[in-house]
Amino acid sequence: MIRFTVEVTVSGGLHARPASVLVNLLNGYRSTAKMIYNNKQANGKSILSVMALGVKTGDELTFEIDGEDEKQAVADVRALFERNFAI
Template sequence: MAAIVSNPVSIVNATGLHARPAANVVNVAKQYQSDIKLVFKSIEANAKSVVSVMGLDVSLGDKIQIKADGPDAQAAITALTQVISSGCGEK
């Protein structure tokens, strides 16, 4: 099965994906069986690891993509796109 890649998703958090929003992304990603990566400037981060997600060092306005490979890949991409584009649970 080939990996599915999302359209670019803009980071809307004023401080980027720091600890709390990264943890929120990871919590959503862990609900899916698929292998899920966040991609920024050709760097891939494991979406199920807070340290990996924070290591992307994304900031407000940056665009990332979500790549998933597995039985629930499309559902994972849809859920993560929604979480990230809505601010990762932060206001």
């Protein structure tokens, strides 16, 4: 399992579009993806679960990714946040 934290810099936080991009990315991996924010946990592969966290711009978000392809999943999630969700 790999645990890491990112700062959310996308305007408006993890609203529908960026949440959808993130969930679609994570669903491309076999690894599980847990997101932790404000003592709440979400399944990173569920759009409703991710949006229910209510993550806003400037918030820190922790991921726990676990599985056979976790290293690539972590690299791709970090890259997504670094490029501010630009596709």
